Amino acid sequence: MPLSTAKRWNYLPSANPAQLHDLLEALPMSPEVAELLVQRGVDTPAAAAEFFQPDLQRLPDPLLMRDMDRAVTRLAQALADGEKVLVLGDYDVDGITSVAMVMSYLTPLFGVERLRDYIPDRYTEGYGISLKAIDFAADNSFALIVALDCGVKALEQVAYAASRGVDFIICDHHLPGDELPAAVAVLDPKRQDCEYPYKELSGCGVGFKLMQALGQRLGLPAARLYALLDLVTVSIAADIVPITGENRVLAAYGLRRFNEEADQLRPGLAALRELATLREGPLGISSLIFGFAPRINAAGRMGDARRAVAMLLAPDQQEARYTAEVVDQMNRERRGSDQHTTQEALDLIAASPTLRDAAATVLYKADWHQGVLGIVASRCLDQYYRPTVILTMRDGKATGSARSVAGFDIHTALETCAPLLEQFGGHRAAAGLTLKVENVPAFQQRFEEVVAATLTTEQLVRPVDIALTLPLSHITEQFYTELHRMEPFGPGNPNPVFASQRVLAVPGSARVVGQNHLKLRIIPADETGPVLDAIGFGLADYLPQINEGQPFDVCYTVEMNEYRGIRTVQLRLLDVKWE
Numbered sequence: 001m002p003l004s005t006a007k008r009w010n011y012l013p014s015a016n017p018a019q020l021h022d023l024l025e026a027l028p029m030s031p032e033v034a035e036l037l038v039q040r041g042v043d044t045p046a047a048a049a050e051f052f053q054p055d056l057q058r059l060p061d062p063l064l065m066r067d068m069d070r071a072v073t074r075l076a077q078a079l080a081d082g083e084k085v086l087v088l089g090d091y092d093v094d095g096i097t098s099v100a101m102v103m104s105y106l107t108p109l110f111g112v113e114r115l116r117d118y119i120p121d122r123y124t125e126g127y128g129i130s131l132k133a134i135d136f137a138a139d140n141s142f143a144l145i146v147a148l149d150c151g152v153k154a155l156e157q158v159a160y161a162a163s164r165g166v167d168f169i170i171c172d173h174h175l176p177g178d179e180l181p182a183a184v185a186v187l188d189p190k191r192q193d194c195e196y197p198y199k200e201l202s203g204c205g206v207g208f209k210l211m212q213a214l215g216q217r218l219g220l221p222a223a224r225l226y227a228l229l230d231l232v233t234v235s236i237a238a239d240i241v242p243i244t245g246e247n248r249v250l251a252a253y254g255l256r257r258f259n260e261e262a263d264q265l266r267p268g269l270a271a272l273r274e275l276a277t278l279r280e281g282p283l284g285i286s287s288l289i290f291g292f293a294p295r296i297n298a299a300g301r302m303g304d305a306r307r308a309v310a311m312l313l314a315p316d317q318q319e320a321r322y323t324a325e326v327v328d329q330m331n332r333e334r335r336g337s338d339q340h341t342t343q344e345a346l347d348l349i350a351a352s353p354t355l356r357d358a359a360a361t362v363l364y365k366a367d368w369h370q371g372v373l374g375i376v377a378s379r380c381l382d383q384y385y386r387p388t389v390i391l392t393m394r395d396g397k398a399t400g401s402a403r404s405v406a407g408f409d410i411h412t413a414l415e416t417c418a419p420l421l422e423q424f425g426g427h428r429a430a431a432g433l434t435l436k437v438e439n440v441p442a443f444q445q446r447f448e449e450v451v452a453a454t455l456t457t458e459q460l461v462r463p464v465d466i467a468l469t470l471p472l473s474h475i476t477e478q479f480y481t482e483l484h485r486m487e488p489f490g491p492g493n494p495n496p497v498f499a500s501q502r503v504l505a506v507p508g509s510a511r512v513v514g515q516n517h518l519k520l521r522i523i524p525a526d527e528t529g530p531v532l533d534a535i536g537f538g539l540a541d542y543l544p545q546i547n548e549g550q551p552f553d554v555c556y557t558v559e560m561n562e563y564r565g566i567r568t569v570q571l572r573l574l575d576v577k578w579e
Contacts, residue, residue, distance in 0.1 A: 149203025242492030
């Protein structure tokens, strides 16, 4: 079975010398960090100073967002007139944290009798605003729905709500269509007529701006708002939005809640942190992605997403622990289901020469659990690096998830197959689709033809962008500390990747750990310089060649390994190659 371990090494262009000079003259930093900043567009002393010192006081005014004044006026009216408000969000992490965040802020103002959360059922209602949710609001005397992380294309639903006497405020961050819903307010920085300066907020981030504007209108202390940043940061991490600009400021302060101010972390997240058994040391964005997001997501995938909302709103440790254990159990069920389904999918590929040699992977099995299809598609992509579609049967239709390789637009590929599809949506890297079961074979053939005709050989090799080539002697604890100042890392501000040439494994140090991981100690090939610990996840196949004793090149990120209170600099190997 082929393993997609090989990488295509892309060396990023060198920074402008004049810009480097200006940064080094103005601020204390190493030439390497200055180079990294310029590569990321942080190329003036003022921008660098702001980058290193995120400041909540510099957040853009929420009233710059189109319709924000109307949204705040309507919420204030509901508060003054004693109206009931339904807080509705999508069933993924962004939607769940959005609902918990707005509920946290509004409950002391409205009281529990006038406020309720609502998460649609993934399987009976589907994505976004359902007619069932609107009927629930109207039948239970909710005059206003605040929709979070969804709704910007819900024209028919908002019109139906108006016919039933229910108003809408929409907080979304997805691309709008040609027409906007006739809601009281549509908050979305991606609206063409919206002049809000930062366009990449998460759905929870847009809801946060609404709460910020409401707090300003009511004269509430900023501390109440900033207490919500733990939730906003989980949404930023889980929704893979860029860690730039305003998101970077929000995430930097939110991570303080998890680290320096852990005693102030909301009980639900504190309980989830304990159950996730994360490794020692401060939490970063990746910790939230892998430790928190799957557990919160599992509630929507395997059962009732409102359980995750209840966990995040738990008022004390006892209730938080109980609800967190329920959510964690859902995640264990989800993990068992996705592992079983992934193995079945990989077995199908391995058993078929046609599937093994195909340009794309398209698999269908009627009894696979819909809630894990996206995860399974990603797992198959890890194993066979090519565009992947995983389908199951739901309500008599084939439905599923698609994932793509870097540089290949899977949404455009699905558009080419549109005559065979009932519906589809998504973006370049990921999409969802539904089609008639009888059309699955024709879709498999057509999608394979489209991918084979347009996918380039280069796109079949996973890229890794290398910022700098460094001698091992540069990798010190002081260097790590400097890099740490650039956190939080994530999309738009990635953990920098470095390369070092002509290194050797310390004799006897290279070994396989875990299932398929490479552990070793490396030194410069001339054996003059430091000895560094290194680990490469999924790279155990390189062990025989490394033990032959020929110099090799490595690319890696730099991390601090903390074990029983002892901290050591370690290289996280991404790839190994020989000249």
